[in-house]
Amino acid sequence: MSAVTVDQVAEAMFQLVKETHGKKSLKATDLTKAMAEKFGSECTKDVCKLAIRQLMDSGRCIYSYFGGSYITLPPETP
Amino acid sequence: MSEKKRETPLLDELEKGPWPSFVKELKKEAARPMVQDLLGQLERSYEEKVGHWKHGGLVGVMGYGGGVIGRYSDLGEEFPACAEFHTMRINQPAGWFYTSTALRTIADIWDRHGSGVTNMHGSTGDIILLGTKTQELEPTFAELTEHGFDLGGSGSDMRTPSACVGPARCEWACYDTLGAVYDFTMQFQDELHRPAFPYKYKLKFAGCPNDCVASVARSDMSFIGTWRDEIQVDQEQVKAYAASGAIDVQKDVCDRCPTRCMSWDGKTLAIDDVNCVKCMHCINAMPRALAPGNDRGAAILIGAKAPIVGGALLSSVFVPFIKMEPPYEEIKELIGRIWDIWSEHGKNRERVGEFIQRIGLGNFLEQIGLDPVPEMIVAPRANPYIFYQDDVFAQPGEEA
Numbered sequence: 001m002s003a004v005t006v007d008q009v010a011e012a013m014f015q016l017v018k019e020t021h022g023k024k025s026l027k028a029t030d031l032t033k034a035m036a037e038k039f040g041s042e043c044t045k046d047v048c049k050l051a052i053r054q055l056m057d058s059g060r061c062i063y064s065y066f067g068g069s070y071i072t073l074p075p076e077t078p
Numbered sequence: 079m080s081e082k083k084r085e086t087p088l089l090d091e092l093e094k095g096p097w098p099s100f101v102k103e104l105k106k107e108a109a110r111p112m113v114q115d116l117l118g119q120l121e122r123s124y125e126e127k128v129g130h131w132k133h134g135g136l137v138g139v140m141g142y143g144g145g146v147i148g149r150y151s152d153l154g155e156e157f158p159a160c161a162e163f164h165t166m167r168i169n170q171p172a173g174w175f176y177t178s179t180a181l182r183t184i185a186d187i188w189d190r191h192g193s194g195v196t197n198m199h200g201s202t203g204d205i206i207l208l209g210t211k212t213q214e215l216e217p218t219f220a221e222l223t224e225h226g227f228d229l230g231g232s233g234s235d236m237r238t239p240s241a242c243v244g245p246a247r248c249e250w251a252c253y254d255t256l257g258a259v260y261d262f263t264m265q266f267q268d269e270l271h272r273p274a275f276p277y278k279y280k281l282k283f284a285g286c287p288n289d290c291v292a293s294v295a296r297s298d299m300s301f302i303g304t305w306r307d308e309i310q311v312d313q314e315q316v317k318a319y320a321a322s323g324a325i326d327v328q329k330d331v332c333d334r335c336p337t338r339c340m341s342w343d344g345k346t347l348a349i350d351d352v353n354c355v356k357c358m359h360c361i362n363a364m365p366r367a368l369a370p371g372n373d374r375g376a377a378i379l380i381g382a383k384a385p386i387v388g389g390a391l392l393s394s395v396f397v398p399f400i401k402m403e404p405p406y407e408e409i410k411e412l413i414g415r416i417w418d419i420w421s422e423h424g425k426n427r428e429r430v431g432e433f434i435q436r437i438g439l440g441n442f443l444e445q446i447g448l449d450p451v452p453e454m455i456v457a458p459r460a461n462p463y464i465f466y467q468d469d470v471f472a473q474p475g476e477e478a
């Protein structure tokens with residue numbers, strides 16, 4: 001069983017998107033790489049996929065397209 | 079909303095002649111303000127030789143990163159009804175088979191929520207619904223899913239896989255293209271709806287080398303039906319073709335075989351199958367006499383793309399032959415390994431074919447754990463500065 005949960009990864013991803021908002025555009029692979037660095041090898045690509053799905057389905061994050069698909073905050077997020 | 083019908087003298091030129099005209103079709107719907115403004119903006123583009131669409135942005139439906147292409151007019155004040163003119167891509171049914179009810183359902187939904195203008199089908203294969211406003215995206219999506227439709231791909235994701243009609247209507251199908259396209263589409267739902275790649279990745283399934291889905295030119299990964307035993311020959315039917323005078327077996331068939339592996343003595347058609355490259359020419363020329371062999375499967379090719387960033391590429395052979403049987407585990411694992419390496423090291427907007435060219439096929443094969451085979455060679459090497467160890471190419475009788 002994975003020591004890091006999907007919820008934890010989703011929260012860490014959300015914080016990263018929030019911190020970099022307006023400064024740097026992040027793609028799904030950027031978030032996956034950052035999570036592997038933060039949580040180590042137990043944070044698998046599948047866990048990251050589920051975390052991204054959770055962020056999207058909950059509406060905490062959305063996709064944007066500017067010559068590539070990025071993960072960002074919805075317009076109304078402060 | 080526009081107040082009066084706009085004059086479109088340049089577009090009107092496109093109505094002349096005997097061929098179908100998209101202008102003619104759009105004008106039939108010009109009572110809709112969105113279509114009338116669309117025609118107006120298009121006329122302006124023809125006058126100025128400048129496109130007036132901006133695309134991208136934040137539009138989409140909840141949970142999905144693909145399927146909606148945001149499109150905005152930069153002349154929104156002048157053409158307010160098409161200031162927002164987003165495209166929705168809907169995943170087409172396998173092989174593009176519809177009931178008339180399904181078509182009416184889609185058309186009615188689009189009449190209610192969009193411009194009513196569609197493009198059946200886009201180059202990837204999707205049902206394209208052209209032109210709606212941001213506020214209509216979620217209601218359209220809700221109605222479509224209620225009737226069993228889903229969005230297709232766009233952006234940096236796996237694009238909607240497509241397949242030729244295959245065994246449903248075509249006797250040349252070497253595998254079940256419809257079953258395969260459905261299976262892979264369902265397997266990779268996450269990759270279809272949640273973009274995670276450097277750029278788009280297209281899968282196309284063609285039942286035989288006639289490649290009716292143009293996969294060799296248009297897909298990052300083509301599955302082209304083929305066979306590895308002998309072409310089936312009905313000699314009586316060959317003779318009947320010859321006797322009918324409709325075809326000159328020597329001139330029209332044998333002489334046009336790209337590897338000249340066929341011969342005809344007026345009675346018997348002989349094929350040296352080892353040298354047949356499965357081009358389909360002879361089978362297409364004499365369909366009642368010839369057919370693909372019985373040991374059927376597919377060749378997997380990789381790396382095609384239409385020109386956007388770095389010029390067009392045709393795909394090249396990657397796996398010369400594989401049985402196409404569900405659950406396709408071996409192929410899915412191979413795709414997963416390709417996506418891993420490309421996602422990790424690919425540059426933004428770099429298609430997998432460009433990525434392979436950049437890092438070299440040898441390195442790519444090593445990374446994904448696939449052995450090189452002669453069929454992967456696109457053309458003989460022209461560079462003479464290659465040095466082999468002698469023992470690799472020992473002469474007959476010598477020790478290797």
Ligand code: SF4
Nearest residue numbers: 242248251285286290
């Ligand atoms: S690609 Fe081959 S099998 Fe598919 S429809 Fe065309 S001719 Fe038939």
Ligand code: SF4
Nearest residue numbers: 335354355357358360
């Ligand atoms: S399929 Fe093409 S290569 Fe093969 S025998 Fe027929 S014409 Fe020749």
